[in-house]
Amino acid sequence: MSRFDDLREQMVNYQLAARGLHDQSVLDAVNAVPREEFVPADLVEFAYSDSPLPIAASQTISQPYIVALMTAALELKPADRVLEVGTGSGYAAAVLAEIAEKVYTIERHKILADTARSRLAALGYRNIQVLHGDGTLGWPEHAPFDAIIVAAGGPQVPENLKQQLSVGGRLVIPVGSTLRTQKLLRVRRTGEHEFQEEDLGGVRFVPLIGAAGWEDETAGARAVEKTEASLPELIYQSSEHFARIDDANLDNLLERIGDSRLVLLGEASHGTAEFYEMRARITRELIEKKGFNIIAVEADWPDASHINHYIHGTAPDPLLESTPFSRFPTWMWANHSVLEFTHWLKAYNDKVSSPEKQAGFYGLDLYSLYGSIEVVLNYLEKVDPETAEVARVRYGCLMPWANDPAMYSQAVITRQYKECESDVVATLQDMLNRRMDYSRADGEKFFNAEQNARLVTSAERYYRTMYYAENNSWNLRDQHMFETLQSILAYRGAHSKAVIWEHNSHIGDARATEMSARGEFNIGQLVRQQYADMAYSIGFGTDHGTVAAASEWGGPMEVKQVQPSHIDSYEHVCHEVHADNFLLPLRKPIKEITHRELLAERLERAIGVIYRPETELQSHYFYASLPRQFDEYIWFDETRAVEPLGKQTIKGIPDTFPFGL
């Protein structure tokens, strides 16, 4: 077997069968044609990649998946006679000839027609005839045809081609009102004068130029120029497309990330599987290829530390035990995508012997006021029972609100109760004063306890101010997350590198959004101010699908339909690109003009743990300038809800209502 046989088989499995193409005759046909013989010599190594490739005369050899999809749509039988318009390299003709009895193919560029003719002959195809001419006119001498396939996009279905179909015949053709975007149509001749038309989905082909196609090459150029003004078209040209998360080629992304010490990965909701899966995929590459060793997420410190123990082999799997993730919103971490990722992290750490290189999993958030108090007290009891006693009395100040910390704020405002700030700060100070003694015994345990004591001081302030200082509590939270991140980086040493998983609204630069007008900043802004180009932030977006979210704070998880995006939103523009998934570099744009066109503010959607489609515009959209907010944007046109691991238990506190981020 040659190396190409292997690649070809993989292509059939991963690009075709995995995408739902199961027509065995088509899979066999694709498996029989050596695509490497049809691509330019300098591109043979890409012969089996999941994309169209350039050939002579500024044309392209179609993406294998598209050839297979169209061939399957033709419903070919062995005795069929087929007409192809747009021979190009001759590749699709060869695939067709593997199934059908005879293939007639027409190409308007002489150089391509001639090359394809001799190539196909050399490969031994005796049942293909190549003509140089205008395929929109068909090939009347050999009509009627059982099937006609057009490999270029025209403004309408050419009448000549319809007339050259036999009754029962199928014509598959991309048709569209612009030069580059089309719908794939299947026209079936059901009677002498009857035709049925079906829409098989959005596609992109080179223009069909001829009597019943677009005018000519120069008209083509003019129209291309015109479409350059369209933003979706520019995004299409400026983005890297991928079909499946597992197969996405991230080499260019890794290059753009370069030597960054921090990579921030966002999400446009807290309940979308693709966002988790893509972040996991990118994080795995960053760990394996660039030595990242910190994963810092929007979860509370003590909860994340259970996962950290598990991936270091010092505790059972907390996601399966589900103990720490029983508090609202459970699905944010107790879901299948996270489970799979933490299993990978454990397997990775098992392989890596140096503790410095092992990946650690940390929580940046501050909601676990009472959980953290417990950790600090347990720790102190073991290392210094006397200090523990003092700490217990001090933390006692907060105990009246253990069931509902939000009430603490009320009590302090109405001066019914004293503030606990000095008590919690004093406990932290006590610990820091004894840092040397404590950490000599066990540095890691001290670090864990210290972070919890810090969390208690931030959370005390957060809950105390949450009602009277509107943006202040948001800022406190993001300030805490940033400081926690700094502590982790310092603890893991000068060579440490961190991936941060948080909602877009935390990791995108707040200065590029409406938030800044409200006086709010976020961790994304703080990171940029501190690390500049050494931090790379990636936002995520989607148009429609399903999402896991609650209707109100503390409510049960529901699988909700995500509404198609608002017409004035970035999401709408991305949806108009008509590509399933893509990476859109913004810091180093593939085309400058795309960057410029995207700068003007548009709406952007944020779904948190709460989603209210009924009041979507007010509750979930805000204005932002995408290229100023992120260094890159990852798009999934359609997405699905995360799958929660266990039963949802619901209790909680009003937090960042109405966004619930």
Ligand code: SAH
């Ligand atoms: N099936 C080809 C893909 C070719 S791309 C392959 O597998 O390689 C489409 C081709 O259609 C281009 O080569 C273009 O030159 C050709 N084309 C466009 N308009 C045409 C027309 N009216 N008649 C014949 N060929 C045309």
